[in-house]
Amino acid sequence: MTKTLISMGLWGLAAWLAGTWINATTGWAILVFGLAAMILISGAQLSKISRWARNIEAPPPVSVGPWDDVLAVIYRQLRKNHSKIDELHRQVDSIMLAAEALPDGAITLDEEMQITWCNKTASEHTGLKLATDKGFSIFNILRAPEFAKYGRQVSWPEPILLHLSKDGQEKSLLVQLTPYGIKQFLIVTRDVTQVEKLETTRKDFVANVSHELRTPLTVLSGFLETLHDMPGDSLSAEQREHYHTLMMEQATRMEAIVADLLTLSTLESSPSSIGEPVRLAKVIDNALLQAKTLSSGQHVFVENIDKSLCVLGIESELASAVSNLLTNAVRYTPKDGTITVSWYITETGSACYSVQDTGIGIASQDIPRLTERFYRVDRGRSRATGGTGLGLAITKHVAMRHNAELHIRSRFGAGSIFSVEFPAPRVVIQPEDSPPGA
Numbered sequence: 193m194t195k196t197l198i199s200m201g202l203w204g205l206a207a208w209l210a211g212t213w214i215n216a217t218t219g220w221a222i223l224v225f226g227l228a229a230m231i232l233i234s235g236a237q238l239s240k241i242s243r244w245a246r247n248i249e250a251p252p253p254v255s256v257g258p259w260d261d262v263l264a265v266i267y268r269q270l271r272k273n274h275s276k277i278d279e280l281h282r283q284v285d286s287i288m289l290a291a292e293a294l295p296d297g298a299i300t301l302d303e304e305m306q307i308t309w310c311n312k313t314a315s316e317h318t319g320l321k322l323a324t325d326k327g328f329s330i331f332n333i334l335r336a337p338e339f340a341k342y343g344r345q346v347s348w349p350e351p352i353l354l355h356l357s358k359d360g361q362e363k364s365l366l367v368q369l370t371p372y373g374i375k376q377f378l379i380v381t382r383d384v385t386q387v388e389k390l391e392t393t394r395k396d397f398v399a400n401v402s403h404e405l406r407t408p409l410t411v412l413s414g415f416l417e418t419l420h421d422m423p424g425d426s427l428s429a430e431q432r433e434h435y436h437t438l439m440m441e442q443a444t445r446m447e448a449i450v451a452d453l454l455t456l457s458t459l460e461s462s463p464s465s466i467g468e469p470v471r472l473a474k475v476i477d478n479a480l481l482q483a484k485t486l487s488s489g490q491h492v493f494v495e496n497i498d499k500s501l502c503v504l505g506i507e508s509e510l511a512s513a514v515s516n517l518l519t520n521a522v523r524y525t526p527k528d529g530t531i532t533v534s535w536y537i538t539e540t541g542s543a544c545y546s547v548q549d550t551g552i553g554i555a556s557q558d559i560p561r562l563t564e565r566f567y568r569v570d571r572g573r574s575r576a577t578g579g580t581g582l583g584l585a586i587t588k589h590v591a592m593r594h595n596a597e598l599h600i601r602s603r604f605g606a607g608s609i610f611s612v613e614f615p616a617p618r619v620v621i622q623p624e625d626s627p628p629g630a
């Protein structure tokens with residue numbers, strides 16, 4: 193403004209001087225010329241400014257006379273606003289990334305319960321596709337009648353458990369609705385399928401244990417009652433001995449179940465470690481002694497054992513797996529059958545312990561279930577031979593803790609091969625006369 197006033201003043205002064213010294217007409221001409229020039233320059237400056245206004249992101253034009261100061265202030269304010277907007281964008285992006293990374297599903301709804309946004313986990317949980325489902329009611333996506341009822345509540349203090357079926361698979365979802373902001377809603381979903389499965393397994397396990405222990409306990413208490421009700425001298429020494437043997441059998445069975453349960457619980461609760469080199473040939477020798485005692489000379493044993501082959505692991509756990517497979521072979525192989533025990537290094541460098549028998553074999557549909565706790569193909573035969581139904585569950589667990597795999601191949605009526613294959617990094621070769629680990 194000052195500059196404009198000075199310019200006008202100067203033109204006025206020049207016109208007055210010309211009017212005084214030359215003549216009035218020249219003075220007026222200079223004044224008109226000066227004002228016209230000022231108007232033209234202002235017009236050019238304004239057109240520069242209007243061009244800039246169309247692309248306000250660019251720096252403002254320079255040399256626009258009195259507008260220079262105004263534009264500088266506007267531009268500074270614009271830059272400040274820009275950096276604030278950028279910062280807000282960064283914050284929103286980071287919040288959105290955090291919401292995407294949530295292990296739980298999150299869905300936001302407007303006041304009509306229509307979907308406004310959801311993260312990837314929520315899409316996986318519910319099958320919701322934001323691109324096509326945005327703006328649709330959540331009740332079109334979660335169609336379970338329980339959810340419709342839940343959604344109509346006025347408040348949602350508790351989550352609801354929904355059982356959904358997706359791609360032919362059952363899924364259990366814990367869904368919690370929460371109001372937020374102004375008439376907006378947030379749905380949080382959590383996949384609890386595994387938790388539910390574990391809970392069912394736990395319940396089944398407790399029921400199985402109770403059942404397994406109750407049977408011998410019932411038999412035992414039955415005998416005790418009978419003995420109690422009988423007059424002292426009414427039993428012959430032979431009968432007394434017979435009852436005693438039967439009671440011992442039941443007690444031994446309970447003991448075996450409890451011992452296996454304790455082994456399983458130890459395996460589950462102790463942290464797995466790499467262990468140390470174990471000369472498995474020695475462990476197999478001990479297990480063979482037990483197996484031969486159990487067999488009482490009824491089976492032929494063939495041994496192919498590499499004595500220099502050691503494996504990194506926990507000896508007590510390996511001993512349990514080695515002996516389980518061997519005693520099973522004896523128990524499920526009729527008289528005169530052959531049991532072949534092998535411990536060898538494979539072409540790929542892994543080490544394999546295998547027990548092959550010519551026993552009763554297993555039908556293919558039973559094979560995948562053999563490692564389940566208390567699963568037996570023939571309950572009567574298992575019990576009659578002192579089985580607990582936990583041996584293969586223990587063996588599988590031991591294998592897993594040694595990064596090994598339990599393979600089962602069998603043909604009903606023709607025999608079976610059970611093998612545990614240890615990966616190459618666990619294999620150690622030590623000559624027979626040096627202690628393992630030396």
Ligand code: ADP
Nearest residue numbers: 520521524568569570574579580581582583584
């Ligand atoms: P159990 O104490 O009953 O033997 P396991 O867990 O060791 O329990 O084995 C589970 C079931 O697998 C057995 O009941 C039996 O039916 C079957 N099985 C295990 N080993 C053999 C084998 N060598 N031959 C045939 N069947 C076997």
